Amino acid sequence: MTEVAAPRYPVTSRNRLKRRHDRGHYDHASVHAILDSGILCHVAYVIDGQPYATPTLYWREGTRLYWHGSSASRMLRLHQGGVPVCLTMAHLDGLVMARTGFNHSANYRSVMCFGQAHLIESDEKVSALHAMIERFYPGRDAGLRPFSALDIKATKVIGMEIEEASAKIRAAGNLDEPEDMDNPSWAGVIPVATVIGAAQPCPNNPLHPIFEGLERYVEGAHLDEVLAAVAPR
Amino acid sequence: MTEVAAPRYPVTSRNRLKRRHDRGHYDHASVHAILDSGILCHVAYVIDGQPYATPTLYWREGTRLYWHGSSASRMLRLHQGGVPVCLTMAHLDGLVMARTGFNHSANYRSVMCFGQAHLIESDEKVSALHAMIERFYPGRDAGLRPFSALDIKATKVIGMEIEEASAKIRAAGNLDEPEDMDNPSWAGVIPVATVIGAAQPCPNNPLHPIFEGLERYVEGAHLDEVLAAVAPR
Numbered sequence: 001m002t003e004v005a006a007p008r009y010p011v012t013s014r015n016r017l018k019r020r021h022d023r024g025h026y027d028h029a030s031v032h033a034i035l036d037s038g039i040l041c042h043v044a045y046v047i048d049g050q051p052y053a054t055p056t057l058y059w060r061e062g063t064r065l066y067w068h069g070s071s072a073s074r075m076l077r078l079h080q081g082g083v084p085v086c087l088t089m090a091h092l093d094g095l096v097m098a099r100t101g102f103n104h105s106a107n108y109r110s111v112m113c114f115g116q117a118h119l120i121e122s123d124e125k126v127s128a129l130h131a132m133i134e135r136f137y138p139g140r141d142a143g144l145r146p147f148s149a150l151d152i153k154a155t156k157v158i159g160m161e162i163e164e165a166s167a168k169i170r171a172a173g174n175l176d177e178p179e180d181m182d183n184p185s186w187a188g189v190i191p192v193a194t195v196i197g198a199a200q201p202c203p204n205n206p207l208h209p210i211f212e213g214l215e216r217y218v219e220g221a222h223l224d225e226v227l228a229a230v231a232p233r
Numbered sequence: 234m235t236e237v238a239a240p241r242y243p244v245t246s247r248n249r250l251k252r253r254h255d256r257g258h259y260d261h262a263s264v265h266a267i268l269d270s271g272i273l274c275h276v277a278y279v280i281d282g283q284p285y286a287t288p289t290l291y292w293r294e295g296t297r298l299y300w301h302g303s304s305a306s307r308m309l310r311l312h313q314g315g316v317p318v319c320l321t322m323a324h325l326d327g328l329v330m331a332r333t334g335f336n337h338s339a340n341y342r343s344v345m346c347f348g349q350a351h352l353i354e355s356d357e358k359v360s361a362l363h364a365m366i367e368r369f370y371p372g373r374d375a376g377l378r379p380f381s382a383l384d385i386k387a388t389k390v391i392g393m394e395i396e397e398a399s400a401k402i403r404a405a406g407n408l409d410e411p412e413d414m415d416n417p418s419w420a421g422v423i424p425v426a427t428v429i430g431a432a433q434p435c436p437n438n439p440l441h442p443i444f445e446g447l448e449r450y451v452e453g454a455h456l457d458e459v460l461a462a463v464a465p466r
Contacts, residue, residue: 044286053277
């Protein structure tokens with residue numbers, strides 16, 4: 001049997017973890033799994049030397065990322081060749097309580113992706129907008145009133161090929177020094193998760209309590225698990 | 234009676250909302266309320282023209298923000314005068330389902346803060362580390378094993394005065410066009426919240442099920458509400 005190496009993003013000074021190398025992952029599977037469990041990211045970009053971090057909705061197709069237009073679109077019109085961005089997504093999974101302030105920590109799963117952002121236009125933009133709805137709500141797009149030319153004009157879509165990426169994960173209990181174990185403070189993990197609440201229907205809904213394409217978005221479900229489950233394979 | 238204007242961050246081209254002015258707020262109370270309901274932010278900074286968005290824990294004292302050391306600390310050593318950063322915090326509050334793809338949206342509360350980041354050192358650093366524990370877990374710091382010189386050396390704290398900030402809030406139902414109301418797709422809001430789970434105690438805990446300084450961090454509580462409730466006045 002020949003072993004085939006798992007696909008992996010290149011590691012350079014830009015994406016190599018500077019601290020806690022034990023928490024880092026660069027393979028596609030680890031990076032994509034975290035990306036596919038999220039919907040809200042932060043995109044960092046620079047205008048005239050000033051950095052911005054803009055929260056926005058994003059989605060992945062293969063090794064490409066797409067997101068909704070932001071202030072960066074002003075800049076993108078001037079740089080047809082693309083502009084450098086860093087797209088970061090982070091889940092907070094727990095608060096870690098230790099017997100020293102220093103050993104307090106957090107459990108998390110995060111990804112940083114680097115690439116050149118481009119404005120997506122014409123047919124590719126229309127496809128991307130349909131793909132966005134289908135990515136989060138499979139089967140839903142076909143039943144909606146179709147996009148109008150005005151809708152499409154009023155929306156900005158930005159995309160980038162992931163050039164480099166890193167995933168960083170902490171998923172562990174409190175790590176206290178043996179000599180601190182006698183301290184009587186409570187130690188352990190307080191888990192947190194983003195959880196779906198009871199749906200709030202529009203008063204104009206017709207009577208269809210099971211809403212097509214949204215079957216998994218039920219009260220009590222964890223959003224990261226739903227997003228991962230509905231992500232295209 | 235003299236009316237006193239509520240304190241407000243200055244509005245410049247850096248923090249003025251480029252779109253959806255109706256969702257923007259610049260007063261201290263609105264900005265601080267959102268900041269005080271969060272624990273994980275994204276800090277954007279630039280190294281050699283490359284933007285980075287690093288997720289990290291942060292806290293506020295008045296109009297100052299502090300956060301845990303990140304890769305930016307490399308850069309800060311070289312720029313004693315401070316470096317420009319943008320610290321952003323965003324809560325996702327709901328997925329908004331409409332009858333067109335275009336009118337799909339999200340409910341959220343976000344804040345972008347701009348300023349010059351500095352490394353915090355010596356006595357100010359020690360105070361900041363104690364303040365961080367107390368900010369999130371009131372009363373807890375006094376019972377912990379005190380910080381050692383090594384702990385303090387191994388931690389980086391970064392701070393900045395907020396020069397400009399903006400808050401942006403969407404908290405509404407689906408906004409469909411009247412002519413789309415006949416479309417039979419389910420419309421409304423699927424709320425999401427970051428919720429605390431059942432505490433996972435360290436096996437070495439003594440028997441104190443009610444853990445001092447963590448009383449509010451109970452299963453089912455919403456993390457943003459707990460963080461706001463324990464924030465120093």
